[in-house]
Amino acid sequence: MAIIFSRKCELGIQAVLYLASAEGREVISSEEIANELKIPKEFISKILQELTASGIISSKKGKMGGFSLAKNPNKIHLLDIVVAIDGSDIFSSCVLGFPNCSSETPCPMHGRWSKLIDETYKMLNEETIDNYKNKVLRKINSLK
Amino acid sequence: MAIIFSRKCELGIQAVLYLASAEGREVISSEEIANELKIPKEFISKILQELTASGIISSKKGKMGGFSLAKNPNKIHLLDIVVAIDGSDIFSSCVLGFPNCSSETPCPMHGRWSKLIDETYKMLNEETIDNYKNKVLRKINSLK
């Protein structure tokens, strides 16, 4: 089971990081992304479409086409990708699955859990793709 | 989407908390739990069976039967329930979905994320059902 992000979202972040790490090159095909990340081409294509629709990356059709970042990597936050694919419910939904969990009617974990979620949110909101593009190359290479 | 625990696990925790909050009474029927937590009886029955199998609660069959905690509530940690239902993968799997994420071949989020997961683990391991049984009553009553 995915721990916090959907599989789609995990792979979406991976793909955007890959695009960022390939700076200088015009566009990257979905096939290359699929090969490098060792995931099915068809699946990543769908995800790249969604990310294109939400304006995080842009696409160039036709032969020699492919995908590239739509903005400067220091303007793309991890949070943007998460919200685009999974939405923002995870930042407000109850960890124990109770409805209407809030400071008025908190679940028993509410207090401590809120702090963890706030930190997560902060992390995703602070970190930009730019901060990560070098780190990710190492990881991708380790996939051999 | 469930944020970190499966729906099964969320409801399992809710049910165990409910049992803890009903101390003094012999056994509680799955029907009562379902009514109080506003969830389907059949689903919670399945979950209660699993929790019985893993020794967290115990069951009494037949008329006047039902479920009760298998041990003292200060001996049952939230972690026990989580591991029994969802397993312990969430504490070691990569937040970005990369394989073999570790300090040797970390993903870009590995460092910061590990800290959050460690805190979560600590919280689940420290807190016992006992600590929560009073808090949960308020929440359950608010479900009206």
Next chain:
DNA sequence: TTTTAATCAGATAAAAAAATCTGATTTAGT
């Protein structure tokens, strides 16, 4: 202008998770 290689769009299939159903078993009380 034709071929080729790419995205795009939407349908479909497969897998996993969540929820429900059915019947068997157990046990207290009459």
Next chain:
DNA sequence: ACTAAATCAGATTTTTTTATCTGATTAAAA
């Protein structure tokens, strides 16, 4: 013994998520 009320066990259905397929469109290059 019989009945009623509960768990137990496992099959089935539904829903959601994940993954795949197919055909259309686009655009570069021969």
